Amino acid sequence: MIRPDFAQWNQTSDHILRLSIETEHPPSRELLQMFDMIETVPINAARWIQEISPQNETLPPPV
Numbered sequence: 001m002i003r004p005d006f007a008q009w010n011q012t013s014d015h016i017l018r019l020s021i022e023t024e025h026p027p028s029r030e031l032l033q034m035f036d037m038i039e040t041v042p043i044n045a046a047r048w049i050q051e052i053s054p055q056n057e058t059l060p061p062p063v
Contacts, residue, residue, distance in 0.1 A: 004035040013039055 006012055013036055020032035 004039050006039060 004016075006016060016032055016039075017036045020029050020036060023029045023032065
């Protein structure tokens, strides 16, 4: 599972959450939201995808 390291990016969870709210690009917004959710409540990323219901065009096609 992806484990974001906000300290390495010189960011905090609050900053990432703010960016996820303010950005206008839907794929970036969803990615930032997922990073924040995984960092603050570490559960399976697939479950977060179900929680936020991302747009189909923001997800890569199944392999």
